[in-house]
Amino acid sequence: MVDRRQDADERTLSFGFREVAEEEKQLLVNEVFAKVAKRYDEMNDLMSGGLHRLWKDDFVAALNPPKRGAFHVLDVAGGTGDIAFRILERGGAGVRVSMADISPQMIMEGRRRARAEHRPLSRLDFTVANAEALPFPDDTFDAYTIAFGIRNVPHIDAALREAFRVLKPGGRFMCLEFSQLAVPGLQKIYDAYSFTVIPAVGRAVTGDGGPYRYLVESIRRFPNQETFRGMIAEAGFERVNYRNMTAGTVAMHWGWKI
Numbered sequence: 001m002v003d004r005r006q007d008a009d010e011r012t013l014s015f016g017f018r019e020v021a022e023e024e025k026q027l028l029v030n031e032v033f034a035k036v037a038k039r040y041d042e043m044n045d046l047m048s049g050g051l052h053r054l055w056k057d058d059f060v061a062a063l064n065p066p067k068r069g070a071f072h073v074l075d076v077a078g079g080t081g082d083i084a085f086r087i088l089e090r091g092g093a094g095v096r097v098s099m100a101d102i103s104p105q106m107i108m109e110g111r112r113r114a115r116a117e118h119r120p121l122s123r124l125d126f127t128v129a130n131a132e133a134l135p136f137p138d139d140t141f142d143a144y145t146i147a148f149g150i151r152n153v154p155h156i157d158a159a160l161r162e163a164f165r166v167l168k169p170g171g172r173f174m175c176l177e178f179s180q181l182a183v184p185g186l187q188k189i190y191d192a193y194s195f196t197v198i199p200a201v202g203r204a205v206t207g208d209g210g211p212y213r214y215l216v217e218s219i220r221r222f223p224n225q226e227t228f229r230g231m232i233a234e235a236g237f238e239r240v241n242y243r244n245m246t247a248g249t250v251a252m253h254w255g256w257k258i
Helices: 004-009 024-049 049-065 083-089 104-116 156-166 184-206 208-223 225-234
Strands: 013-017 018-021 071-076 095-099 124-128 140-145 167-178 238-245 250-256
Touching: 004 140, 013 024, 013 208, 018 024, 018 140, 024 049, 024 104, 024 124, 024 184, 024 208, 024 250, 049 083, 049 140, 049 167, 071 083, 083 124, 083 140, 083 184, 095 104, 104 140, 104 184, 124 167, 156 167, 184 208, 208 250
Parallel strands: 071 095, 071 140, 095 124, 140 167
Antiparallel strands: 013 018, 167 250, 238 250
């Protein structure tokens, strides 16, 4: 006899600390980012004390987009353009970035910022797209980047397989994501800050602390560094590794399609 309760459980996914129906999670994530899109960059500064800027600089430096020749990057969960704009600044005139995000509001904010900051629009394009089913052909991109986005994807394994599919042979997958602290004694301090200060600041700035509580909870539910490293390798990538940043608050992961 089939255990219907077990079957139902298999169709649920975590949304922060809650379990929700599989088909409901993406809708809830979309709602979170629709609420925070216009204040997203400001809140990143408040939540990280500005550290996110240094993490992103380090991430793009590690990607090292070339000064010469064509180089096409897909930036998934590209949001407001923080990674894409850094890539264009660091690379040469042959570097292009395709920004993809499932949130129309985030894509709109990225496009607005690009125009306001006089970014080279001829080397940028914007697509509303699901990381689990990207609307791009196989073997298209030289690099795939995703920063602080993959933990919000309902099926991370599906997103990793899509990353592998759209990369050219020799292409590089790079991910920047909140992770697990490598110094256990800091966890209580980090938790106290995360679960009290961040939602309170979010409520003060945006009028709603709920989205920020979800963002904090989603960090706790994300796989640790070694587990995520294994998932990247399982998707087909080779030479997979990671580097902790700020005592493991954030980790930079990478792998190659060989």
